[in-house]
Structure formats: structure tokens, C-alpha cells
Amino acid sequence: MKNDQAKKYGMVIDLDKCTGCGACMVACMAENNIPFKEDESNKLDSITWMRVYQLTNGKPYPETDICYIPRPCMHCEGDHGHSPCVSVCPATATDYSQKTGIVSQIYTRCFGCRYCMAACPYHARYFNWWDPVWPNGMEKFLNPSVSPRMRGVVEKCSFCFHRHQLAMNKAFVEGRRELEENEYQTSCAQACPSGAIAFGDLNNPKHTVNQLAQPDNAHGGQPKNPEVFRLLEKLGTNPKVYYVSSREWVRRAGDNYLKNENPGKAH
């Protein structure tokens, strides 16, 4: 095996740095040909592969605090790749790659049953209730590396896998099989003006994401860094998106903790 080392691409998002500006959302839309409608205020049918949620500590004025939390697809590894959505797809339209750790979604294969949406605990999947329509002329900015989706299929964040493909092409032409950390970055990580999103190979100790999250692969990828947490850790979805926060209430908000429970010490 020439490329024996399996990659595990993942993300670490620093919630102390995240300002909630929404640039990641638009960077994603622009890169991935995300459609838009006249009214996008019904957030249940508004397609945003990357969505920034607002958390509040629930305290009254002036003790109130808010925190923003960007939510891409978590690319759950589950138990050996049995992520919630992959396990339920009857069409083999979504799959977990052991080589990259990315959960793929093939639109032409999907027939729109939406089991995966029901299975995903992060609401990271979206259904195309309508055919995408770009106002006359606007189809000019569509990215040829990502195929526009049609009505009736489910779509979600791909960790900009096409960027991996393009980077690999370049590497191949240069006679390489391995990518540098900066050669494959998602659109959101690249755009974030605060530098809050780090992206890379969680298995590679040289990559920022590994250093920040310190994932413990022996224990379902749980972070060793006490300021790092994952969403709904207790479900055992083994997500590959990690969050950093110095604020305890934020870390607690990442899961449904009992009052006497300590975040980060689940199980």
C-alpha cells in the first residue's frame, strides 16, 4: 500500500474566536452552488450546509451571554463508520469513506426518502423541496466542480470534497500522493475572517486540528483537551467536528447534561 495512512479529515471550531458574522455560511453557499429562494425565513426548508446557531446562557439582563456555533455536517464516524445517516440509507446514496473519514452524498443516487434526515441528530441534512432556480444571469457564478442538485434529493456539507479532488489532481501532476495541510481546506475554513475554523487530518499530529482537539482514537475520538467538546457527545456518533470554548456554559450547552454532570467527562 502506497498510501496506507488513512486520513480522518475533521474540523476544530474556536467558539471564542467565532463572531457569528455568517461569512462561513456564505462562503459555503458560493462554493457549493447552494440555491436560494425569495423567502428563506422558514429555517426548516432553508438549505444551509453550514449554519451558525446562536446559543444563550438563559440568564436575565445584564447577566445574559450569547455564543455562536457554526454547524457543518459532523461527518460522524460512529462505530467504525456506522454513522447515523449512512446506516439508514436504503439507496446507497450516502457512504462513509474509511480513507478520508468523509460522509459522502451522491445526489443522483438519492431518491429522497429522507431517512437520513430523520437519523441525523444535528439537522445537517437538507431536502430539496423545490427545483433550484437562479435568477436570469446568476447561473454564471455556479462552480463547475460541484453539481447543482435537483428537486427531491437530500444534500449536506461535503467538507468541500471537490477541493480534495482538485488538490489531488495537482499532486498527481506533480508526482505526489500526499497533500500538505494547506492544500486541502474547506471554503468556510479558508474564508473565516476570524480564523476560527481549523480544518485538516485529525490523525496527523502535524495538523492544527490534531493539536487543538487531541482526539483519543482509542475512545471514540473523544478530545483530550478539556476546553474542547463535541456536540451530543453522549450519543456516540463520534463526530469529526470539535469545538473549543473557554466558557463552561457553552461546553455544557453542547450536550444535555444533568446538573451534577461534568461536561467533557461523559460515559
Add this chain to the structure above:
Amino acid sequence: MSKKDEKEKAIALTGDSEASSPPDGAKKEENGSGGSILLFFIVGFIASLIVGWIVFPKLLYSQKKQPIDFNHALHVETVDEGCQSCHFFRDDGSFSGVPKLTQCTGCHEEAQGEDPEETKLVEEYVAKGREVPWLVYSRQPNCVFFSHAAHVKMAKMECVTCHGPIGESSHARIYEENRITGISRDIWGKNIAGLKRNSWDRMKMDECAECHASEAIKTEVSIETPMLGFFNNIIRLAFPGTEKPGRKNSVQTQHEACFVCHK
């Protein structure tokens, strides 16, 4: 077709003399009808075979002429680096595919010879700065991602393996477009049954799988068409324990995740 015509056609086809006698008796009719039942079966059978094998393919594909009758053979002779002279890799790893007008302009700023096709290129396209609307025989549907770099640069494959000896052609052949899918006939292949003699005769996913199912290539990217996967699953279920131990690259397909070739 009127009944009479059909009858006459049936006679002509079978040469059954009995059928020509007037059907007047009940008994005779029973006998005759026994024969005509077979006859009608054969007529239907043959007619549908003709429709299916000959008429249908003609109807299914529309024929389009290339804007310019391009002479590959002549060009390959003239240029230095063979196919790569016009179909090259860019520095970013992408493959240029069909040349843009600027590449033609490099040599054909003005007509170099008398050929009316070249004159057409210079007058209609070069002079007006219009791109030539080439019809691409090997264009895959938009859901396909194909890396030329992986195949040509890393696996050192020859262009001919998939594209055939197009470089030897001195005329651009007719481009046939599937009326249902809008996709070039070259993908399914010239043979309507989907059979092929050469590796370049078809460009469906089965062709990808054919190579990628071999052990050597499986280690890189192993793929399985959905249909093949379906049959393999049946075999696996019917004869448990027979599946070959192999590298499992993904969860659902046990092969490479579909993302590698689909977008």
C-alpha cells in the same frame, strides 16, 4: 397497417399456402388459427426484433455534424508532442480537454492552406473571436468526476485505452446524441447491445469497474456498479463465507465511497 396488409405480409413472410385459402369453416378456422397463432407470434417477434435492434437505435440518437470537419491525423503529424500538444494538463492538475479557440489561433491566425474547413475556422471563428462549439464525444453526465491526472499521470494509462485511436482519424465523425438523456452515444457505445470489442468502445461505469475490480487496482480505488453490487450481495447472502477478504474502504458499498467519482 390494415388487417389485409398484415395478412399479406404474413403470407409473404411464411410462405404458408394454407393460409391463403379462404377461412370459411369453423374447423378449418380452428386449425388455421392454430397456425396463425404461431404465425402472429413470429410476426410480432420478428417485427419487434427489427424495431428493437434497427429502428430503435436510429430513433434514439440524433445525428449532429461537428462545426468543423477536424483532421486529427494531419494535426498529430504536424505537432511535436502528440495528443498532449492540444490536450494537456494545466499546472493546477486539471486537464484541458477540448482545446479553446486561443490554442487554434496559435497556428491558424491566418489560413495556412486551401482546405475549406480551415478557411471556415479562420473566417467563422478565429476572425470573429468566437469559440468553436465542438461536440464532445466523451462528455460524461454532470454527476461524474473523472480525474485525468490520476489515470494518465499516476497510472500511466494511454489516451487510447479510453478514447480509442481518434488521433488517427482524418475526418470528424458524426456526433450522435441520445434523445432521452442528451448524452453522447460514445458513452453507451456504438453497439446497441452494449457489447464491445475494444476497451474504448464504451465509457459507462461498468468500464470503470472492469479495471478497478482487478486486484492490482482495487488497492487504489475499488469500485462496484450498483447492479454488480446487487448481484454480489445476493451471492454473499446465498453462499455465506464465500466473499473474498479485502480492504473495506467504505461502510455501505464495502468499496470506495461514491464521492471519488461522483459529484
Add this chain to the structure above:
Amino acid sequence: MKMDRRSFLSFVIGGAAGTALSPLPWKVTDDLAIWSQNWSWTPVPEDGEVGYVNTTCSLCPGGCGITVRKVGDRAVKIEGMKGHPVNDGGICILGLAGLQFLYGPSRIASPMRRTGERGENKWQKISWEEAISEVSKKLADLRSKNQSHALACISGYDGGTVPRLFERFLTVYGSANFVRTPAVRDSYELGLYLMQGTQANAGFDVENADYILSFGCGIIEGWGSPVRMFKANSHWKETGVKVTQVEPRLSNTAAKSDQWIPIKPGTEVVLALGLARVIVDESLYRREFIASHTAGFDRFVQNVLKDYPPEQVEKVTGIDKAVVVSLAKTFAAAKKPLAICGRGRGAGSESAGEIMAVYALNALVGNINQKGGVWAIPDPNYIRWPELEMDAQAAAGMQKPRVDGAGSKKYPHIRNLLHRLPEMINSTDASPVQALFVLEANPYYSVSDSAFVRKAWKKIPFIVSFSSFMDETAANADLILPNHVYLERHEDIPGAEGFIKPIIGLAKPVVNPQFDTLHAGDTIIRLAKMMGDPIAKAFPWEDYEACLEETFGDKWEALGEKGYWIDAGFEPSPWNKAFETASKKFEFASDDIGASFQNAVVKAEGEESAYPLLLIPYDSPRISAGRIGNPPFVIKTVADTVIKGKNGFIEVNPKTAIALGLSEGKSAVISTPRGSAKVRIHLFEGIMPGVVAMPTGLGHTAYDSFLAGKGVNINELIGPVEDGSSGLNAAWGIRAKLGKA
């Protein structure tokens, strides 16, 4: 032989068998599957060679470098330019969506003449020749009646060759009425002029400061150069620099700060002076600076600060006096503390008193023209065109006072007072503005007190919009001469808001013009040529590009290559050379300044008895509120607690809401002395009880169906409040009442 039922069946069965043995069913099945996966109406983006073009973004005054990715001749994505001194690879939400402006549905495709009533949206396409000659005739007519001073131009910017060409046109035509839209830099410029005697822009060395005291600045909501501030904010987190945000509402900035101090809106200046008082009382100021490089310190302490003991500050601002004292101590104890002001993104001016109180704080800690402090950044003075030859008409027109009164005896140090324009027009029978140009601005929407603006608008007989988009101003103009959008044109973009080095960005055409538009620089040159001498003589260039090239001279090539010019070695003047006041020192108090401090607190309009609440606007990074409307991608990111369907929400503290009998999502009517609007209630614990807040940038009536009709334009509810000493519009909100709908 007869075709009976059985024969027919036999025929069918034979046919079926034959069909099954032919490729037809299998091929059709396969093709249908492929067809169903690739609907012909789902667009297939054309592939091609990928290329990158570096240019400068001019959607806001941030001056960021951008890299546009192209596939073939299509622009497909905008990214931040790596290595650019201002934003180094970063990009903001609006900049990312820039291609939606380029290819967007609200672009104006050709010059147009109004055929219906204003705002009816009935237009006739005309040629450029016709359009320019129509303007030329109107202006010649006005000039022949000795009314040249009745031409005005409202511009969204005043630096760079394009606005300077317009200004030059007005000058040689005979009008001084070139009015730039307001921004907090007006206040900063005034402060620098009064206290340091310099004509300069304020720069903030935020990267090197070690403590930030912000009086309501939306540091991460678009204040200054947005991406630079985002980066600075992250840098502060990494290096442990503390940020204190003083603001009545828990904005994103407040939430990200280390300390949020809610304050009664509009009383920030009192806190600033109160902090100064504590610093002076406790002798925490930097003596070496105060003693040698400042003037009027004693007068400042005696005349001004006596009124602001902590107890008094607590009474006015609502901030506990212990907090005031400890805040002052923290500020003074830091090595390089930096105080900044300018509410929200700094899209409006602030009172002279407030700006100078903040300057005074920086001066007390000696953080003027120092590392981590406030710097005076001179304009990169690169536009040196031939002297104007003015005829008698032009000279006479230029002698007439400006309509907005800027620079007059009453408002001596101010250059632009756009908010006074509607008032001046409405206060006379014949409008002092007879012809109006609007360049890269949307005053019909963005000037506060919309009803009053509309009234004034009706009195202007001839309005020409140079907008690329069908914004409110263009929709209510008589003639539209559409400009190329920023991705289609060459232009110099001097300066980056709040940046500490003189810089000039260059915008380059990334794609060919998509429509029959013309560079506004070319339009004005062609107009001048058509009008003949002496106006034509002032525009000796063949076209705009020639003018631009000539302006930059030998810098032009380098500028084109790199995409920007920067004075990288720029250092602020040392204290002994920095101040050009009469005393050659930093002035804490002069006659001008004294007056400013006395009028320090700007009161909100309206009586408390009738309007018990205070309405304040807030800026959101996800809603563009400048001259340009939110594009579809960005409006998509707006939360459903800000817009739901077409309804806009107002933020109300639950306590306030309970008292009014209102609950989440309920419809309500907000009324102010200037207007009223229907809104829905959003309960927010992060806002001070008694204060309600609405976002800026909504309630558009023009643009496209993605933006129009959503929410409320807060300018319908708020009017200008003139700062008594400077004349700047210092409105920070208005009194309001909220009731059930």
C-alpha cells in the same frame, strides 16, 4: 386469415418476446434512469481553465484585497487576497457574495429615462449619447440662468479619482455642493483637527494595543475595516488582550468582549469624561506627555471634569460608580490602552463632544501617535491635476454658500452635512437644489427621517442616478446612467477605514461589462466634453483610464501588478512634530472645544411622557446597511428572529414586554415622533429594559424580490439630531412607544 383475439394476443406475446430480446427495454430503462438523474433544467455549470484575478473590494470603505476565481470567462467565487496588508486572505460575508451584485437581478442594463411618475418604475431604454446629451442640455440651461450653484452631487465616497472628477465637474460648472454621505470619520477628522490641528484620517493600531475600551463600536460588526477588525479580535483572544464594551445592548461585540458594561444609550460621553476625571483625580495619567505636549490641561480639568464625579456619572449612565472607578484604573494601568468610539459599524457621525472625550482619554494615557494608539494618517495626496480655469459663472457659483451649510460660519470645520439637505430644500419654496447627481449612494433610502426626505425629493426637478442597481434612489430618479459594478471597472480605492498606513487599492475589471453600462468616470468626462468649454477644458483626458494612468504616472505599473500601493514604512509623527495647533501641542481645551464639551450629551428626540421607550438602531454583519442592499446569499443568513416572511422584528427586553402586555412573535406598532411602523416582538434578555432595538438595512422598497419589502427601514422612524457645536448629525436613537397592533 382473420386477426382474431387469440392471434392478436399471440402477436403481442411475440412482440413482447422479441422486444425483451432486443436492447430496447434495457436501454430505455438505463436512459430514463440517467435522464431522471440529470434533469435538463438543472443547470450544468460550464467547466474551463481556472484563473485568479486580484482586485480591491469597494463594497464598503474597508479597502480589502480580494481574489476572484474565474472559470473560463465566468467569475465563480470571491476570496480574500492572501498577503494583502489590510485583510491578508480574510473576507467578510458581504464581500463573499459580491458576484450576486455582478450577475444579480437588480442590475440596470442600460441608460434609462423615466416615463411614468417618479417611483412608478416605468422606464424607457435610451442610448448613452441621448442620455448624456439630455443631462448636458439640462445643465446648460441651468447655467444659462445663473443657477449653476443649484446643481448638487451626493456621493458615497470622496477619496479617489472618480468622486474627484465629479467634484471637479461641479467646481468648473460653478457649484460647491458636492456632498459626501456621513460616516464616523467625519467626527474623527473633526477631533483630529480641533485637538491636533491636522487634516488627517484617524488610524487605530489595534494590533498592538493591549487593552481596548470601546464605546459602542461594533468591532466585529463592521466597524473600521471589517476583516482587519475580525482578525484583531482573534489576535486579542490569542494574546490575552482584554476588551471592554460599553453599550446598552448585548451586540456580538459585547458578547465577545471580556466585559460588557450596559449603559443608558447616548450617555457614553459622560462615562468617558467620568473616566478622565478618575484618571486625573488619582494621578494615573502619563505625565511626560501631558506636561510637554499638551495645552489646556488645567482648563480641561477645572472647567470640564468638575462636572463628572463618579456619583454623577452613575446617575446619568446607570453604571455603578465602583465600576466607573475600576474601569478608569484598568484603562490607565494598561501599557497601551486604546479607547475608540463610533456606534455600530460607524456608518454615522457622532457628536464632537463624544469624539473629543474619547481622544482626551487616549491623550491622558499618552496613546497618541504611539504604538497601539490612535494615529493621524495623512491622505495619500496623489491626485494632482492641472489647475482649473474657471469662467465668471463658475467663480460666481463657487462663491455661493453650500446648501448644506458645511464650512459656513455656523459649521466651520465640517465638510459634509447631508442630513441638512432635506431641511434646506423643504424650508424654501423653490428648492435650492435644481439638479441632483447621485453617485454610489442611496440617499433616498439611507438619510434619516424618510418621510421628510421624500418631501424634499419631490421638490428637486431633475435627478440623475449613476447607480448600477435599481436601488431606491435610482427608482426615484429621472434618468439613470448606470455605472459598471466594481468587478467590471478600473478604479483607485484610497485608504482603508481606520488602517494605520497610507494605502491605495486598485480595482480592476475582472470580467467584461455584463450590460450596456459605462464607467461613471467616463460618463462625467463625456458629459464635460459635450458641455464644451470651459468645462470640457478641465477634462483633458481622452477617457477615464487615461486619466487614471496619468494620475498615477510611474506608479501605475507597479500598482497594476501588485493591486495596491502602500507606504509600508509609514510611522506617525513624533509628539514634537505631530501637532499643528496654534500651541503646537495637543489641545485639551480651546474655545471651540469648550463649547463641544458643554453640549456633550445629545438628547434623543421626543418627550418621555408621550414616548416612554428609547429606540436604538443596531448593525448586524449579516445585513448590509450602506449604499448597497443585501444580496440573496446574505439575506438568507438572517435569523428568523430578525425577519420572518416579510415581517421585521424589534428587540425588546422581556421585562419591558410584560409591562406592555406583549410576548414573543406578537405584532406591535412602534411609534416615534417621526413615524410609525408595524413590527413583531422578539424578546431578548440582552437589551436594557426600556430600550428597544431594530436592525439597520432592512425595509427596502427597491432592489429585487429577495430583499424588497422585508422588515422596516429604521430611517422611517428616526430623524437627525444636530450636534449643537459641530452641526454633525449625532442622533443615536429616538424616543418611542410600543403598543399592540
